[in-house]
Amino acid sequence: MWSLLLAAALQTPLDRILTHDDLRGASVGAIVTTLDGTVLYERDSDLRLMPASNQKLLSVSYALHALGPDFRPQTRIWRLADRIAIDAPGDPSLSLADLQAAAAKVRFSDVTPIAVRQAYRVGVPSTWEHDDLPNRYAPQIMSFSFDRGAFQLYAENGKPVLVPESFGVTVRHFPGGVSEREYDPFKKLMIVRGDLPKARTFVENFALPEPDKLAAGVFGGVLVPLAELPASPPTLTITGKSVGEMAKECLVPSDNYVAEHLLLMAAGLNEALPNNVYAEATKRWRGFLVGTAGLDERTLTLYDGSGMSRHNLVTAASIAKLLRWAQRQPWSDLWMDALVSPGNGTLSSRLQGSSFRGKTGSLDMVSSLSGYVRAPSGQTLVVSLLMNHFSCPTAQARKIQDEFIRELEKMSSIGTAIDTSWKYEGALSKPDHRALDGSESARSGLDRRSALQGSHRRVESPHAPLTRKKRVAVRRR
Numbered sequence: 001m002w003s004l005l006l007a008a009a010l011q012t013p014l015d016r017i018l019t020h021d022d023l024r025g026a027s028v029g030a031i032v033t034t035l036d037g038t039v040l041y042e043r044d045s046d047l048r049l050m051p052a053s054n055q056k057l058l059s060v061s062y063a064l065h066a067l068g069p070d071f072r073p074q075t076r077i078w079r080l081a082d083r084i085a086i087d088a089p090g091d092p093s094l095s096l097a098d099l100q101a102a103a104a105k106v107r108f109s110d111v112t113p114i115a116v117r118q119a120y121r122v123g124v125p126s127t128w129e130h131d132d133l134p135n136r137y138a139p140q141i142m143s144f145s146f147d148r149g150a151f152q153l154y155a156e157n158g159k160p161v162l163v164p165e166s167f168g169v170t171v172r173h174f175p176g177g178v179s180e181r182e183y184d185p186f187k188k189l190m191i192v193r194g195d196l197p198k199a200r201t202f203v204e205n206f207a208l209p210e211p212d213k214l215a216a217g218v219f220g221g222v223l224v225p226l227a228e229l230p231a232s233p234p235t236l237t238i239t240g241k242s243v244g245e246m247a248k249e250c251l252v253p254s255d256n257y258v259a260e261h262l263l264l265m266a267a268g269l270n271e272a273l274p275n276n277v278y279a280e281a282t283k284r285w286r287g288f289l290v291g292t293a294g295l296d297e298r299t300l301t302l303y304d305g306s307g308m309s310r311h312n313l314v315t316a317a318s319i320a321k322l323l324r325w326a327q328r329q330p331w332s333d334l335w336m337d338a339l340v341s342p343g344n345g346t347l348s349s350r351l352q353g354s355s356f357r358g359k360t361g362s363l364d365m366v367s368s369l370s371g372y373v374r375a376p377s378g379q380t381l382v383v384s385l386l387m388n389h390f391s392c393p394t395a396q397a398r399k400i401q402d403e404f405i406r407e408l409e410k411m412s413s414i415g416t417a418i419d420t421s422w423k424y425e426g427a428l429s430k431p432d433h434r435a436l437d438g439s440e441s442a443r444s445g446l447d448r449r450s451a452l453q454g455s456h457r458r459v460e461s462p463h464a465p466l467t468r469k470k471r472v473a474v475r476r477r
Contacts, residue, residue: 007040009411014041017404022392029316029386032408034379035324045317048299049386052361053254053346054319054368055307060247060338061326062288063262066269069244069331073265075144076234079106083113084219085230088144088212090119090268091240092261093249096146096164098238099218106235107220114216115226119143120264120277121212127309134183136205138308141260145211146218148257153181153203155196160203162190167214185209244331248338251359252345256306263305278304293325307361316384319370323358323382327372339371350398356405358383360398365389367397373408383408 010032018028031045073091075098077084084106122141124133132138139149152163160171169188179194181204188209196203208214216223241249243262250258267273267281274280282302289295301313326335339358342351346360358371370384385401 010041010408013407013411014404015043017400017407018043020400022396023387023390023400026390027388029384030404031316031320031382031384033320033324033382035327035382037321037324040381042317045320045384046299046315047386048301048313048315049388050310050363050366051307051312051314051319051386052363052366052368053256053307054359054361054370054384054386055305055312055314056251056254056259056361057319057322057359057370058289058302058314059259059263059266059285059305060250061293061322061335062285063243063266064247064331064335065288065292065329066266067243067262069242069247069334071243073240075238075240076229077102077106077236077238078230078232079108079235080230083115083224084108084221085226086114086116086144086219087226087229087234088116088118090143090261090265091238092148092246092258093241094146094238096218099146099215102236102238103219112221113224114219114221115224116144116212116216117226117229118212119268120273120281122260122264122277125260125278125304125309127303127311129310132308134185134206136207137256139207139257140185140209140211141257141264142212143261143264144215145208146215147208148255149208149211150205150257151208152205153190153192155201155203156199158196158198160190160192160196167208169209244334244338247334251338252340254340254346254360256308259306260304289322293322295321307363310363310366314386316370316386319384319386320382323370323372323384327380336372351402351405354402354405355409362394365391367394367401369398369401369405373405375409381408 014030014032018030027047027049028043029045029047029049030041030043031039032041033039073089073093075089075091075094076087078086120141120143124138124140128138136148136150139145141149147164151165151167154161154163158175160173162169162171167188169183169190171190171192173192173196175195177193181190181192183190183206185207186209190206213223240246246258246262249255250262263285264273264277264281267284285305286297286300286302289300290297295318299313299315299318301311303309303311326332329335336357340347340360341357342354347356355374356371358369361368365388367387367390368385370386371382373381373383375381383405385404387397387401390397
């Protein structure tokens, strides 16, 4: 009865929020459920939409299930008579400092081959957009890499400086005029225009060019492929962070690099990935999502683990189902801690004081927000909001999402008060009254969904589409 009353109370105010003028012409999928799957509100929740970084909920849950939260990847290194051999299974926590420390212990005095077996060497995923590739948030994906595939541009004494080093990138500085940066990771050329500050100042992050070759260079040699691992014990081993730690480092700041590595590490755990890495990895990933988490295969189109690809499609209903499944796992406490909360990460300036925990997502004309809301009664609700093809500023789409969460928390409180009153009066007026059990209250079939459908009215936005500069900026989260 509580669920029925709350669903009725939520319908009108939540419909009002999602029929905002600025969402006219947009595709919006939304759903709110209890942890047992009872649908309290939905609006086109079976519409397949781009999830942006909500895709990370799917990849991180896969890694936690397949690898386990305590799994730590190990990069093994052998110093042999004529070369250095390295087994690189993938470790998104591997740093340049880790490699430098290892190199100091095994380095030859002369240049020698650095033979590396990489579990995957993708480079740039095929469906990522070209204008993203210079940026740190679109790094090349290789199992032998470091520092999350990124390096930094600083200004010092009015000149550009690359940190921790140039990695073979040529920098050309043209003072005066409009301040802008152009970087081609394939030509290893960066052009910096405009005056730079005298004081040491961080300017921007960029993607490393050919990170596996750079990693081999740390050991003083040239990268060559390794077909077979040595039979002897490794000279040393670099142990990475746990998957549980990496889950939080992925979800809170919405790190694309960590998400892709977690997906590929999980997919390649029991069987090596072939040359068509993502085709096979997404096949195995789909098997988990459908066979273990119980998602409908027809709702999933999977291309990468981070959500950078605009070819990814999923429904709000499927994301909500995954969130409910994760709550039943032995690592559910760790999962909740790994999600972003107001005042942190991608929610640093959003939903202050809210109980929301979950995941944000942004691409050009795409914004998503999915997670959990705790009602004042203590009831945990699952919510997923996917918005595509809006023409208003992304900040406005996020504002609408935040209003949805605020309304949901407020109405949850009202629903609890109504439910308490109903139970008290019913017990007095109907001696034979029997409280509904969980199965009786969990109506979530098609008849219920159709009853909860609201108007799908949209009103045109007065705002112009995002500029390219803004579009590139929003992809970082």
